[in-house]
Amino acid sequence: MGAWGRVFTGLAIAALTAVLILAGLTLLYSYKKEPLPLADQCIAQVQELSVPLDVEQTHNATIVVGVATQRGLVPRASTIALATVYQESGIRNLDYGDRDSLGLFQQRPSQGWGSEAQVQDPYYASGKFYDALVKVNGWDSGDVNDVAQAVQRSGHPNGYTRHVENARRLASALTGETPASFTCLVKDPPTADPAGLSTFLSKTLPSSATVTREGNVVTVATRTNRDAWSAAHIAVGNTAYYGAATVQVGGRSWTPNASSTGSWTGEPTNDTRVTITYPEAAQPTPSR
Numbered sequence: 001m002g003a004w005g006r007v008f009t010g011l012a013i014a015a016l017t018a019v020l021i022l023a024g025l026t027l028l029y030s031y032k033k034e035p036l037p038l039a040d041q042c043i044a045q046v047q048e049l050s051v052p053l054d055v056e057q058t059h060n061a062t063i064v065v066g067v068a069t070q071r072g073l074v075p076r077a078s079t080i081a082l083a084t085v086y087q088e089s090g091i092r093n094l095d096y097g098d099r100d101s102l103g104l105f106q107q108r109p110s111q112g113w114g115s116e117a118q119v120q121d122p123y124y125a126s127g128k129f130y131d132a133l134v135k136v137n138g139w140d141s142g143d144v145n146d147v148a149q150a151v152q153r154s155g156h157p158n159g160y161t162r163h164v165e166n167a168r169r170l171a172s173a174l175t176g177e178t179p180a181s182f183t184c185l186v187k188d189p190p191t192a193d194p195a196g197l198s199t200f201l202s203k204t205l206p207s208s209a210t211v212t213r214e215g216n217v218v219t220v221a222t223r224t225n226r227d228a229w230s231a232a233h234i235a236v237g238n239t240a241y242y243g244a245a246t247v248q249v250g251g252r253s254w255t256p257n258a259s260s261t262g263s264w265t266g267e268p269t270n271d272t273r274v275t276i277t278y279p280e281a282a283q284p285t286p287s288r
Contacts, residue, residue: 042184042237043261044173051166051173055186055240057091060104060122062234064091065174066204067126069230076140078171079164081129084148086163087156093122098155105129105152123203144168174237176229180252180264184239187258192243192278194218200238205231218245220274225249232274245278 035041035054042058044051053061064085068078085091088106097106103120107113107128118124129151133139136150144167145160154160173181198213201220205211209231210221220231232249239245244256250271254264 040184040186040240041261042182044170045181045183046169046172046178049165049169051169053091053170055184058184058237059241060085060091060093061170062174062237063122063204064104064126065171065230066234067123068130069175069227070204070206071127071130072206073130073134074140075171075175075177077130077133078175079168080133080139080144080147080151081126082167082170083144083160083163084129084152086167087148087154087159088152093120095120174230174233176226176231176233179225179229179249179268180254182233182236183254183261183263184236184256185259185261186240186244186256189239189244189256190241192216192245194242194245194276194278197235197238197242197245197276200242201231201235204234216278216280218276218278220276222272222274225270225272228272228274235274235276243278245276248275248277249273 034052035057040055041052042055043053061082064081065078068081082091085104089097089104091104093104094106095102100108100110102109102116103125104122105119105125105128107119107125109116109119113119113128114124119128132151133147136142136147139147144164145158148160149157172178194213194216198211198218201209201218202211205220206227208223209227212219212221218235220228220235222228222231228249232247232254235245235247236254239256246253246255250269250273252264252266252268254262256262
């Protein structure tokens, strides 16, 4: 083999190695239900444990938690639901599954969960899950895996166990139990859509929360500080859908950053109001 042949062979081996490494990483992170390291993502930081989600997973998780808080359910309900969707779909609203299973919870229309369209609606699917959850005896104190299995009746009855710790911390952040614990990195967010965020929050937060919008500012008035932090984290978590905005709860604020997930700054205050401020739209330069 000539010199050029050895060069091309070496390049081919290097390229194949790189492809195999990338494929291996992709499989590993897929198994862990986590985004690849350089992907847009959100992170729940609770009790020194970081729980990363990609932006699609985050959007779905905010709805799953939002429906629980709408119903006045304790954060444990969100933990059980999140452990379930981690296992069933990777927190993705799937249009396929085993037999006729569909959606976040892989609910089966043939088993009475609803129509194909309904079980692929995250709000409907979450509601049906909680309808079944609260009928399980001891759901609010029993083992998370066992309670989830009592609802789902999965062919993998112990599959929820490995997701419990991530689900617990994610629920703690998104329900507002742990303030200033949820951040996101979205490198190229969409055009600011305060009207869209306002509509989403009104649909997702409890009826006790009042969502108003004036121009580029969305305000959420809540009953408790925990509810305020839930609303704030849900707003941050949907940056990839409604654009980048500064989110403030009392003396603490989060400002989006195109190169990192950023952090909450300022001093804690027991506030019940969230202010979400989008940058003013750029004005066109007048022609001469």
